[in-house]
Amino acid sequence: MNRAWAAFKAHPYISNVLGYTALFASADLIQQRVLGKKPAAEGSSSINWHQTARVATVGFCFHANFNYHWLRWLERMLPGGGVKVVAGKVVLDQLVGAPLTISAFYIGCELYLCPPCGSDGVPGSDRSDFHHLSVSPQTAAQPPT
Numbered sequence: 544m545n546r547a548w549a550a551f552k553a554h555p556y557i558s559n560v561l562g563y564t565a566l567f568a569s570a571d572l573i574q575q576r577v578l579g580k581k582p583a584a585e586g587s588s589s590i591n592w593h594q595t596a597r598v599a600t601v602g603f604c605f606h607a608n609f610n611y612h613w614l615r616w617l618e619r620m621l622p623g624g625g626v627k628v629v630a631g632k633v634v635l636d637q638l639v640g641a642p643l644t645i646s647a648f649y650i651g652c653e654l655y656l657c658p659p660c661g662s663d664g665v666p667g668s669d670r671s672d673f674h675h676l677s678v679s680p681q682t683a684a685q686p687p688t
Contacts, residue, residue: 560607567602571595601651606644613640 551558572595579589617635621628 556611559611560603563607563610564599564603568595568599571598601648605647605651609644
């Protein structure tokens with residue numbers, strides 16, 4: 544165990560990528576379990592493992608890399624841990640980093656998660672499994688039903 548911990552400390556990029564991938568995959572599994580409306584058929588799971596793999600890929604390809612480099616850059620630009628420095632890091636993260644990562648998440652999920660063709664053969668027509676990704680003034684105030 545000490546050897547594994549030492550490897551993660553020696554290579555923070557690898558642990559960051561693995562951590563974000565696991566975080567995105569587990570969040571999708573929880574989301575499917577909590578919001579899952581389809582009953583599981585006999586002998587099958589109600590979990591869409593392909594969707595979970597695609598969400599983990601979005602976390603692996605963009606979020607892990609962006610956050611690793613973004614947080615390192617923030618620490619170099621604003622070194623230290625005082626109240627003013629931490630407040631500056633939080634403000635920069637919320638004004639610059641958050642819009643980029645949220646946009647990348649929704650764009651990545653829209654491009655990568657939605658199937659190219661629906662069950663009727665029309666591209667992008669079958670998006671019932673992805674209703675939780677759409678945000679409008681009506682759905683922003685209340686969860687999807």
